[in-house]
Amino acid sequence: MSDTGPVWALGAMSGTSLDGVDAAMILTDGTTVFDFADTAYRAYSSAERETLRAALGKWDGPEVAAAAEVVETAHAELLSGFSGAELVGFHGQTTVHRPDHAHTHQAGNGALLAEVLDTPVVWDFRSNDMALGGQGAPLAPFYHFALARRAKAKGPCVFLNIGGVANLTWVDPSARAPESPGALLAFDTGPGNARIDDLMTSRLGQRMDRDGALTLAGNVDTGILEHLLTKERFFRRIPPKSLDRDDFSDWAAAVADLPDADAVATLAAATAGAIAKGIAQCPSPPERIWVTGGGRHNTGLMEMLAAVVDCPVAPVEEAGFDGDMLEAQAFAYLAVRVMRGLPTSAPGTTRVPAPVGGGQISRPSGIGKIVSAGE
Ligand SMILES: Nc1ncnc2c1ncn2[C@@H]1O[C@H](COP(=O)(O)OP(=O)(O)OP(=O)(O)O)[C@@H](O)[C@H]1O
Numbered sequence: 001m002s003d004t005g006p007v008w009a010l011g012a013m014s015g016t017s018l019d020g021v022d023a024a025m026i027l028t029d030g031t032t033v034f035d036f037a038d039t040a041y042r043a044y045s046s047a048e049r050e051t052l053r054a055a056l057g058k059w060d061g062p063e064v065a066a067a068a069e070v071v072e073t074a075h076a077e078l079l080s081g082f083s084g085a086e087l088v089g090f091h092g093q094t095t096v097h098r099p100d101h102a103h104t105h106q107a108g109n110g111a112l113l114a115e116v117l118d119t120p121v122v123w124d125f126r127s128n129d130m131a132l133g134g135q136g137a138p139l140a141p142f143y144h145f146a147l148a149r150r151a152k153a154k155g156p157c158v159f160l161n162i163g164g165v166a167n168l169t170w171v172d173p174s175a176r177a178p179e180s181p182g183a184l185l186a187f188d189t190g191p192g193n194a195r196i197d198d199l200m201t202s203r204l205g206q207r208m209d210r211d212g213a214l215t216l217a218g219n220v221d222t223g224i225l226e227h228l229l230t231k232e233r234f235f236r237r238i239p240p241k242s243l244d245r246d247d248f249s250d251w252a253a254a255v256a257d258l259p260d261a262d263a264v265a266t267l268a269a270a271t272a273g274a275i276a277k278g279i280a281q282c283p284s285p286p287e288r289i290w291v292t293g294g295g296r297h298n299t300g301l302m303e304m305l306a307a308v309v310d311c312p313v314a315p316v317e318e319a320g321f322d323g324d325m326l327e328a329q330a331f332a333y334l335a336v337r338v339m340r341g342l343p344t345s346a347p348g349t350t351r352v353p354a355p356v357g358g359g360q361i362s363r364p365s366g367i368g369k370i371v372s373a374g375e
């Protein structure tokens, strides 16, 4: 890869929803995003999802080894369908994320993937930030800064990702660079879809509240909602701050006695309320909130959100971006930054004391090629 100039990079994300792997190609020099190209998705089978779920909360042992194998196989299958990428950004699957104990683990071995794909792979993006005192997450914010510039945003805007966990990035697009003081404030706001998904699975055997049908049909229990939003210290903590997938799993017990639709609606309202608390912690009110991640397909949740914040809320497609692929693109972008020695996090995004890079770079040995040529 050249030291300067745009390159085609392929990024892959296996998110906390455990639904599958997203992959996307972008053309970037690690600062500006010049173009977008192919995207692809590979769902996990139910058996694979259960293997991943069994590894949650762990960083080693047989469950994590089994999860890594699922992650590596799924990525090898999906990413080998792409051509033309000079490098790959591979996030892996978070099995545990404990910033309070300086511990985070993403299952999946990037060195193995580099051999299989015969392409350099950048991976393990979070460890260095955490080792240096950062939260290790969120990491998409530097990419959000580039997108705010590309969208020609004039005033402060927020990118809100509603995945398994929800996280937001407040961007001042007039700042010189993403690592400039005051350019970004980013943090996890609370649950995204994970609490709703888990309830749908345990009560109804369905993966999600598709399009928010049940959320729209239910009545919010305002007493429980108030309780969920006030008892939690996390909402009062000063950002940046980050979460693990199953933080807030006690929300299930709080709605256990409600009928299905009311339980889902109350969880959705609490998710929206937690996001509104996050917006209130931003340095200034944003002019717009652009929503990415699967939660933007939940019409009920989007309506609840619009009702509790003071600025326009729209899917990120309004700005011309693909809200299902933005995180995969982010790891393509971050991979180029790592290769070029540019920082990927800063005090405003992870609370790390100074802007830092991270990530391991694994280059293919060429052995894979020789073996397949000899077959
Ligand atoms: N049509 C839909 N209606 C309602 N919810 C949906 C729909 N499509 C996706 N979702 C929700 O979005 C989730 C997937 O979102 P996404 O892929 O953004 O999460 P992720 O990337 O795994 O998570 P994270 O960003 O936390 O790592 C699903 O599990 C589901 O809850």
Ligand SMILES: CC(=O)N[C@H]1[C@@H]2OC[C@@H](O2)[C@@H](O)[C@@H]1O[C@H](C)C(=O)O
Pocket (backbone or CB within 6 Å): 015, 016, 094, 097, 104, 136, 137, 138, 139, 140, 141, 161, 163, 164, 165, 166, 167, 188, 242, 243, 327
């Ligand atoms: C530890 C981890 O994997 N965190 C994820 C998770 O999912 C959403 C939110 O929590 C965010 O902090 C992060 O993902 C995105 C891609 C990020 O790093 O920006």
